[in-house]
Amino acid sequence: MIGMVLRRLAALPVILIVIYTITLTLAWAVPGNPLENPEGRQPPAEVMEKMKRQYNLDSFPRFYVSYLANASGFEYARDWATGQIAHERAQAQDAGLVPPVRPIFDFGPSLHNEDWTVNEIVAGAMPVSITLGALAILIALVIGLTAGVVGAVKPNSIADHATLAVALIGISLPTFVIGTVLLLIFGVWLPILPVGGWGGFKQLVLPSVTLSLPFAAYIARLTRMGMIEALDSDYVRTARAKGLSERSVLLRHALKNAFLPVLSFLGPATALAMTGSFIVERVFTIPGMGQHFINAVQNKDLFLIMGVVLIFATMLILFNLAVDVMYRWVDPRIE
Amino acid sequence: MIKLLVPVVLLAALVVGAVLSDGATKPADFTYINGTGTINTLDLQRMSWQPDLRAARMFFEGLTRNDVFTWGYDIVPAIAERWEISGDGRTYTFHLRESAKWSNGQPVVAGDFVYSWRRALLPDIASDYIAFFRLIEGAGGFYDWRVESLAAYEALPDAQRTQDAADALWQETVERFDRTVALKAIDDRTLTMTLTEPTPYWLDMCAFAVFYPVYPDLVSQYERPAPKNGRLDLRQGWTKPDRLVCSGPFMLTEWKFRRSMRAEKNPYYWDRDSIAIDSIEMPAVDEPNAMILAFETGSVDFVTDVTVGYRADMYARKLEFYDENRELYESLKAQGLDAIEIDRRLPDDPRKNIHVFPAFATYWYNFNCLPELPDGRDNPFADPRVRRAFAMAVDKETLVREVKRTGEPVASTIIPPNAIGGYVSPKGLGFDPQGARALLAEAGWPDPSQFPTVEILFNKDAGHDLVAQSVAKDWHRHLGVPTRLQQKELKVYPNDLKKANYMVSRAGWYADYGDPTTFLEINRSTDGNNDRKYNNPVYDDLLDRASTETDSAKRMALLSEAERIIVEEDLPMVPLFHYVTVYLFDPDTISGINPHARAMQNMFLIDVLGDGKGPDTPRAMPILKPALGGATP
Numbered sequence: 001m002i003g004m005v006l007r008r009l010a011a012l013p014v015i016l017i018v019i020y021t022i023t024l025t026l027a028w029a030v031p032g033n034p035l036e037n038p039e040g041r042q043p044p045a046e047v048m049e050k051m052k053r054q055y056n057l058d059s060f061p062r063f064y065v066s067y068l069a070n071a072s073g074f075e076y077a078r079d080w081a082t083g084q085i086a087h088e089r090a091q092a093q094d095a096g097l098v099p100p101v102r103p104i105f106d107f108g109p110s111l112h113n114e115d116w117t118v119n120e121i122v123a124g125a126m127p128v129s130i131t132l133g134a135l136a137i138l139i140a141l142v143i144g145l146t147a148g149v150v151g152a153v154k155p156n157s158i159a160d161h162a163t164l165a166v167a168l169i170g171i172s173l174p175t176f177v178i179g180t181v182l183l184l185i186f187g188v189w190l191p192i193l194p195v196g197g198w199g200g201f202k203q204l205v206l207p208s209v210t211l212s213l214p215f216a217a218y219i220a221r222l223t224r225m226g227m228i229e230a231l232d233s234d235y236v237r238t239a240r241a242k243g244l245s246e247r248s249v250l251l252r253h254a255l256k257n258a259f260l261p262v263l264s265f266l267g268p269a270t271a272l273a274m275t276g277s278f279i280v281e282r283v284f285t286i287p288g289m290g291q292h293f294i295n296a297v298q299n300k301d302l303f304l305i306m307g308v309v310l311i312f313a314t315m316l317i318l319f320n321l322a323v324d325v326m327y328r329w330v331d332p333r334i335e
Numbered sequence: 336m337i338k339l340l341v342p343v344v345l346l347a348a349l350v351v352g353a354v355l356s357d358g359a360t361k362p363a364d365f366t367y368i369n370g371t372g373t374i375n376t377l378d379l380q381r382m383s384w385q386p387d388l389r390a391a392r393m394f395f396e397g398l399t400r401n402d403v404f405t406w407g408y409d410i411v412p413a414i415a416e417r418w419e420i421s422g423d424g425r426t427y428t429f430h431l432r433e434s435a436k437w438s439n440g441q442p443v444v445a446g447d448f449v450y451s452w453r454r455a456l457l458p459d460i461a462s463d464y465i466a467f468f469r470l471i472e473g474a475g476g477f478y479d480w481r482v483e484s485l486a487a488y489e490a491l492p493d494a495q496r497t498q499d500a501a502d503a504l505w506q507e508t509v510e511r512f513d514r515t516v517a518l519k520a521i522d523d524r525t526l527t528m529t530l531t532e533p534t535p536y537w538l539d540m541c542a543f544a545v546f547y548p549v550y551p552d553l554v555s556q557y558e559r560p561a562p563k564n565g566r567l568d569l570r571q572g573w574t575k576p577d578r579l580v581c582s583g584p585f586m587l588t589e590w591k592f593r594r595s596m597r598a599e600k601n602p603y604y605w606d607r608d609s610i611a612i613d614s615i616e617m618p619a620v621d622e623p624n625a626m627i628l629a630f631e632t633g634s635v636d637f638v639t640d641v642t643v644g645y646r647a648d649m650y651a652r653k654l655e656f657y658d659e660n661r662e663l664y665e666s667l668k669a670q671g672l673d674a675i676e677i678d679r680r681l682p683d684d685p686r687k688n689i690h691v692f693p694a695f696a697t698y699w700y701n702f703n704c705l706p707e708l709p710d711g712r713d714n715p716f717a718d719p720r721v722r723r724a725f726a727m728a729v730d731k732e733t734l735v736r737e738v739k740r741t742g743e744p745v746a747s748t749i750i751p752p753n754a755i756g757g758y759v760s761p762k763g764l765g766f767d768p769q770g771a772r773a774l775l776a777e778a779g780w781p782d783p784s785q786f787p788t789v790e791i792l793f794n795k796d797a798g799h800d801l802v803a804q805s806v807a808k809d810w811h812r813h814l815g816v817p818t819r820l821q822q823k824e825l826k827v828y829p830n831d832l833k834k835a836n837y838m839v840s841r842a843g844w845y846a847d848y849g850d851p852t853t854f855l856e857i858n859r860s861t862d863g864n865n866d867r868k869y870n871n872p873v874y875d876d877l878l879d880r881a882s883t884e885t886d887s888a889k890r891m892a893l894l895s896e897a898e899r900i901i902v903e904e905d906l907p908m909v910p911l912f913h914y915v916t917v918y919l920f921d922p923d924t925i926s927g928i929n930p931h932a933r934a935m936q937n938m939f940l941i942d943v944l945g946d947g948k949g950p951d952t953p954r955a956m957p958i959l960k961p962a963l964g965g966a967t968p
Binding site: 134198291 | 461482571632824829863
């Protein structure tokens, strides 16, 4: 198992470099000048040229190398090893300046939001996306497992059909429809929940429920299938024959096995819920990573695009790894 | 079984941890959505975005400010308590008030202005408004010198580009500025400047946020010449809440990226007793529809930009409301009350919360005036008669009534009429399809179907497509010319305009200051915003003469003649309509928002009526005498 973890971690930088190269090539090809403010006034042309130079926006190879060196921590490691960082700090202090902030993984400044660095933006948005995504998956588990078990206990009953139908709707309806409908009902018609924003617990309810529904539907179907199979198996029959209570049979024997496919779904699902919630973020005005990513693409804010993509990719890979580890730990038969 | 609970527990722990690390906010006295609520920068010399400027006027103050509750947006003292202007109109001496303080208690001194304006004049900062600062004598030369010496520095071999060399260049820059630019701090409380020419709107400029000072002791800690290229290396960080030092009525206490900003009353502000609210919250809301919901559910008090598609319907409902109260409405209007005050005196009704005012801004179509089109063909629009004919063939009334539907005034001039005191607008051209056809024939196109296909370029958002369709239909119907629509992304659109890579294109302009030149300069042959590549020496000469004319009435007459050439003879652009500003707020509970065309809203004037703070009596514009006309709709 340790070998597997090490192998996967070793592959991480390779995968990230591939993602970095593809994304940067695509983002670079998008027309438009990221320093330009389409509706605003423009600084003189020669100033614009200088600024492009300063950010390496005039040369793809230079941008590629310099951004990678900064984001990967290479630049930091080198400056640390050569004593440059300590030197800069001492120099700044001598001159009475505020010492420069040097994060280890430096994703650069945001080109569009001049007062912010990508690191600051991500640090602010990350807790938001993680809260929303994790809560959504929790809700999805509760709803999905309950619905799945109920359906499997009496297959083809009304309860089963009802949960299947709801699951089908949950999978097929896009979140912007579900979100808007929930928002109308609970935010506008019976105004018991806020219509958007971020900060309080109340503001969490609608977006996390909206985000959870497609996952809940999927989990319900997985659970139902697993449960039906398990309930039909020999060991469940044995358990019943031993005279165990129905509750014990369902939860301790059948569900335990039926949960395995759900668990393997949980890894990518959690990563997806934390990174792919931009539609929900938009509907409920939530300042998460997804929103920033979309805005970054619209503004061609290269530093922010690359920063968010690299962080998303790292998260996705690590979550999958975490689930694989957990999977083996829960079910030692798996190699 | 326990093992199965582990992922669930981990997830739950994650949620709790993230929620705990993320504090909640308390409600403020006044909450408003400033644009979309996202501020690009609070660095005064680098801003150009409306919401940034609006926020800046709350956190900072300049020498002067506009009294936004007068119809002329009169200049009143701010940090300067008084000033003198020399006889030739070129030298200004400002006397700073003793009580003006930064939010750390330090006095605001004349040197702070010198430092900040020097900053604006550095190519290193890349201010979008650098042209305004070049009005100061010596400033243009200083800027050009800095550009050249930076280029020379960059050409040096690597070994010579050291920190010491960069510092020396910077030292030289500061000395050169002090020696050559006519901006001087005589003492802590006296600031003088000499301009290259008499500039009647200079006091108005001083009220513009880009001219407000930053706190030198703070900013200089974040700016240092870089050895690599000699330019100031601008580091972020000083605009954040725990660091920013403010000079205005409010100070920044919280700023979360694309989430919210919070302001609290500045205890050191010299005029703090006039402020009727203690705290302001500015949430970020990107989605136009979510803004309306936030207002309707009571979580925000004021939306500054209502852009939802159904705003025309909201406005229609307000007109219905006026109809139901026609008699009262007319009598209030006859008294000369401003639009907001009229609403306030009408019965309480949610339909009246939407407010539409004509803005100090114009929407138009550019003609490419170059002799050749980008693809090398002869450009039919190089002939002013053709441009005039096309301008006369647009049915603007119908466009405004049926397409825009939000009460936009039809435009026949580029400067909104009656918005600038002492300026008489030319008449412009009316809708005249027959005259247009005759003119087109006279210009050599008796058979309009032979006319090259007219390509209309526009960017794809904000309903520009509907306007383009309407204009294309008019040109096809009334002139008989073939047309084609060409839609582009906003990101690439400005580039096409700058390079004159179009035949006809959509454009618009919001005034920067209260003088006709804010609209007229953009048609000067050498201006950076002359996207039409219009070139008429007579026009340029009128602007030149106006710039040296010291008699205000004569100057206005010259400018009016210049505009007449644009809107009656040469038509490098067809003005279509004047923009409107659409606000959402309840006039019965919020006071301090003005209905002026220039739409400069100062949040420090806000008073929440009936909250027990401040005077709690609504602020209104002076009564308009109907004979004088004015900027109300």
